[in-house]
Amino acid sequence: MLLKEAENKIKTNFWVLPALYGVGALVLAVLSVAVEHTLSQHENIKNLIPSIFFTDKELAQTVLSAISTSLLTMTTITFSSVLVVLTTFLSQFSPRTLQNFINDSKTQLVLGTFIGGYIYALVLLSQVKGSELDNSFIVPSFAILVAFICLGMFVFLIHHVTDWIKVGNLVSNITSETLASVEKHYKGQEMTGDSEENDLDLNSLKSYGIESRKQGYIEYADIVGMVSFAEDHELIIKFEKVPGEYVDIDTPILTVWNSPEKLDERKLLDFLLISPTQEVIEDIEFGIQKLVEIALRGIAPGKNDPETAINCIENLSQILTKVGKNYSPSPYYYDSDKNIRVILEKPSFADLLYESFYQIRHYGKADVSVMTSIINALTLIAETNREEIKQYVWDFSLYLVEGIKQQDWLGLDKNYLNRHLLKLAKACNEVHEEKLITI
Template identity: 40%
Template sequence: MARSASLLRMRTSFWYLPSFYGTFAFFLAIGTLFLDNYLLSSIDAENQIPAIFLSDINLSQIILSSIASSLLTMTTITFSTILVVLTTYLSEFSPRALQNFITDHSTQRVLGIFTAGFIYCIILLLFLKETTEDQLFLVPTFAVAIAILCLIVFVFFIQHVTTWIQVSNLLHNITVETMECMEELFEESDASIHDAPWDDWESQDISTKEPVTIMSKEPGYVQYIDVDALVKEAYDSDCIVRVERQQGDYINEHTPLLSVWGSGKKIDKDSFRALITVSIARAPLEDVEFGIRKVNEIGVRALSSGINDPSTAVHCIEQLGTLLSKLASMQGPQPYFNDKYRNLRVIVKTPEFFDYLDIAFSPIIRYGKTDIDVITSIIHVLKIISDHSPEFRKESIWKYTKHTIESIKDEIYFELEKERLNRCLKELCFSLGHGKEFERVWI
């Protein structure tokens, strides 16, 4: 089941974990003060607790103020480091890859722990007051423990940044995230029956009646489509809904979003429109295509004359092969959704497998077709995808193979390069079951 868009946006927000840790630190500081008063007010508590853990009011204030200022400095350095990483991502990789680092929970936890440590010390410093001349406090010991934890986290953050800034680790992270999204979105599709409208009585309604068109009220990207809520709303309104746009599409005002075939009941357009989230930026909310595009953009950027790094482009092609091999083994997104009585309620536009191939490889072919390593890598990856594909997928791969050959037919390669390319192409043709046509596509 798809999660709500608001929950997904909250979890990908930069302030989600830091806010949680900061709130927790506030209540922890209050609880620590009560615990301190409770323990030290007990009979002979000062004799049972080692003196090294106890401090008077002046020493406690010095310790807490020093730790608070140090943690604020560490937080500032962390923010500066994040800005350096973001600048590197913008110049070297892809602007879309920024989201992966910012929304990474390890990055957010580091900022959250630093924020929590600072808030903890400030709250203790605010409420720490002397009631008797010889009163001792235990809370500075807790603050020192938190400061040591923050120092360990800071070392971890430096190591984390040096790992993330490597393009291989970034590509791996995007690939893993996109594959998890595939498993979540397409798992039910594999086990479900795609109930086509032309197999049911609803086909007459769709083909003969004029639908009610629901338009968008704002421009932006289709960020999230709440299909489960659409099914429920369509059931309550006794209608059939067809979603006219796919997730990730850019729309303008008055762009058709939904077509609704009703039974005569009044259609509440605002209720249906509210189930499609439109935002000014495209976000990775259960969007497989967006993950593929991010890997593709890094590969295209690597082929630019300013960077000229074909090895990174080849690595991107290999990661795209991993994604599409996984996608090819699945049935794909579910286009038809029924209510609890198995009546068709929602029709969703879904991309063909050829569309995913085109999105993944065409820009790289366009800018890298002069590089034999790039082209042979694409042919090799298509062969790997073919090996993982059921028969009904192979026609799409064969169609894209012919498109690839047509794109590079005017390029001039050396004889050894042609032999290498034709060897990969021959393996691909036999894998697709078109070995007899190899001579026709020979380079």
């Protein structure tokens, strides 16, 4: 878990990767100076290199000075471009979407390249200035190569920033991130199974609670590792707080049964990653929240951009379809001997459906295109999932139609909505005449 925490910190801290590039550039500059000194002491090796790669002392200082100044200017422009994008995300989309751009490794890579290039040229400039071994230097050629790389990264940054400002790419990025969190959230699903809590007879076992030593959001829980740990120590572990929830110091977070003596709490807490900021690592609901907020901005009065909302709804259906295929209501995780080891209550699929669409339904209830896209999203979820999920979708559809009926629709609008509702009914296997929902 320490590796997972370190990885998370590197991603969420904007300065870590550029700082690493800066250190790497410093080391590379020292090696370049060592190569320069080696060549100056071995004329036979130096003669093998074309003379075009060498410059005199004055030209070397001029080239390195110009490169270092240019790279510093490019770094400043890059920071300005990043601030423009962050401002756009904040005003146009959602404050929660800032993380996606900040955590993007490509942006940090470009900044790291510029900072590293500047440090590299600056260190070489100081070394050339203090060198009296020879009047010809090869390090300016190395610096020119680095400058070409930085120039290419600058062009890449312009293209990258332009892509990121497009709402479609942002929505796609959030969706991909959330789909990855679905896989992590349901990791170890093969260990789950149905059981009755009364069969456990937990009251007859010795128990004690474990409290959080940090404050923040539970970003990740290593369920597979916890099951293995519980099996080795003959424990039953129950989550009092689930991934995605906020905990404070001394908040009850786990309950442990059947332990002959109190274990070292740190061993169990090491299976949890608690971060002060909310991230889409295992928190599916947070990824859904981001898409919902972008959709609400699209249908807000004065904005009137329903296509953005429709795009978000389509991506929500993609997430919920995958959740439905992996969803299991059982909170019980078993070891290899079919003994219950971990109990983790999960949000029901019905709750995820409601959280995904209730706000969009409320604020987009008068827009035919938005309501139709929700119906189509529900149809897509039902078409590719099992009967249990179809029933969840159908129950939510009744709630959706209840809200639709409160609006005054024109005749063509009613016909259009009813056609899509009929497709939804068929997808949910609710095609009997008495069960059809119409407006």
